Amino acid sequence: MTTAATFEIEYRQYLDPDGHPIGKQLPAIARDLDHLVELYQLMSFTRVFDTKSIALQRTGKLGTYASCLGHEAAHAAIGSAMRPEDVLAPAYREYAAQFYRGVKPRDVLMYWGGDERGNDFSGPRHDFAWSVPIATQCLHAAGSALAFRIRGEQRVAVSVCGDGGSSKADFYAALNCGGAFELPLVLVVVNNQWAISVPRSKQTGAKTLAQKGIAGGLHCLQVDGNDLIACREAMDQALDRARSGGGASVIEMVTYRLHDHTTADDARRYRDDAEVKAAWQREPIGRLRAYLTRLGAWSDAREDTWKAQCEERVNEEVDAYLSTRAQPVEAMFDHLYGDTPLEIAQQRALAVAREVKHG
Numbered sequence: 162m163t164t165a166a167t168f169e170i171e172y173r174q175y176l177d178p179d180g181h182p183i184g185k186q187l188p189a190i191a192r193d194l195d196h197l198v199e200l201y202q203l204m205s206f207t208r209v210f211d212t213k214s215i216a217l218q219r220t221g222k223l224g225t226y227a228s229c230l231g232h233e234a235a236h237a238a239i240g241s242a243m244r245p246e247d248v249l250a251p252a253y254r255e256y257a258a259q260f261y262r263g264v265k266p267r268d269v270l271m272y273w274g275g276d277e278r279g280n281d282f283s284g285p286r287h288d289f290a291w292s293v294p295i296a297t298q299c300l301h302a303a304g305s306a307l308a309f310r311i312r313g314e315q316r317v318a319v320s321v322c323g324d325g326g327s328s329k330a331d332f333y334a335a336l337n338c339g340g341a342f343e344l345p346l347v348l349v350v351v352n353n354q355w356a357i358s359v360p361r362s363k364q365t366g367a368k369t370l371a372q373k374g375i376a377g378g379l380h381c382l383q384v385d386g387n388d389l390i391a392c393r394e395a396m397d398q399a400l401d402r403a404r405s406g407g408g409a410s411v412i413e414m415v416t417y418r419l420h421d422h423t424t425a426d427d428a429r430r431y432r433d434d435a436e437v438k439a440a441w442q443r444e445p446i447g448r449l450r451a452y453l454t455r456l457g458a459w460s461d462a463r464e465d466t467w468k469a470q471c472e473e474r475v476n477e478e479v480d481a482y483l484s485t486r487a488q489p490v491e492a493m494f495d496h497l498y499g500d501t502p503l504e505i506a507q508q509r510a511l512a513v514a515r516e517v518k519h520g
């Protein structure tokens with residue numbers, strides 16, 4: 162028998178669950194303690210924001226909310242590795258990546274509060290808005306990457322989808338374009354083990370999600386998604402490769418969704434408590450904190466001060482969100498069409514008349 166081709170998927174991890182380095186060779190980012198502290202602060206800020214957002218939804222001040230609890234390392238690595246001119250096409254819970262790029266927490270709150278102006282980021286204006294349709298953002302990223310290639314721009318497009326998203330046709334189509342045209346594209350699959358109530362084990366027969374990229378000729382890697390250092394090194398390498406004409410990559414970041422899918426979900430109905438408990442032992446924030454504390458770059462005193470600052474900043478953002486006046490009812494009709502069709506114009510008039518009458 163001759164073999165047409167053989168493949169391997171590398172798995173990368175630098176910190177164990179207690180924050181101890183694994184092996185002797187750590188990447189340069191592991192020694193950049195100032196930057197790691199900055200990313201630790203981003204991750205813990207995001208967790209404070211997440212906790213507050215869930216509380217806002219529970220008290221009727223947000224329509225619904227998709228928690229990012231447990232995903233903070235993956236998201237912080239994605240956002241911090243990118244350059245401002247790159248393009249991010251997120252799914253709907255990559256807040257840490259977006260905060261690093263300049264999206265404001267109040268924008269996130271507005272979006273989940275039903276105000277579309279939350280999508281109109283004042284920060285990275287060329288980034289895509291949240292994508293609730295699963296994996297469609299992978300195509301947006303592939304299209305952007307093709308545009309960069311055609312224009313000869315040194316920019317990279319990054320899309321983020323979940324393990325469930327990686328089963329969708331749009332993911333495979335983006336991947337195929339990325340390989341065929343050698344695009345400056347990075348497809349990140351944040352594998353949090355669950356697509357709402359469908360576990361990873363029922364989602365695909367593939368051993369890894371990273372290997373899906375092999376069929377398209379992409380560079381493929383699986384990393385511990387709770388290890389900020391591994392995630393960040395993987396992103397740095399994929400972005401460098403893409404920027405220098407080396408083609409597209411798939412990075413699978415293996416993590417765990419510690420909260421419900423959204424606030425409209427109750428994960429206790431389909432998921433074992435023991436599984437969640439075990440996942441808490443591997444969560445990313447405590448792991449990085451232990452690493453930094455052991456090296457003298459972080460301390461309990463700094464933690465207390467930082468937590469208080471996070472609470473204060475998040476409260477300011479919440480106040481800004483709550484004091485934003487709702488848009489007039491006609492706003493939901495006004496940005497859909499260049500020329501509004503007659504029946505939509507009639508609905509608009511009806512809505513305005515109702516608002517005038519009933520407030």
Ligand SMILES: Cc1ncc(C[n+]2csc(CCOP(=O)(O)OP(=O)(O)O)c2C)c(N)n1
Pocket residue numbers: 254293294295322323324325326327353355356357418422
């Ligand atoms: C095209 C499409 N099909 C179905 C849905 C319904 N839906 C919302 S979230 C979700 C699961 C997504 O799981 P995954 O991709 O693993 O991402 P996660 O939410 O776990 O981060 C599904 C099927 C949708 N939003 N869009």
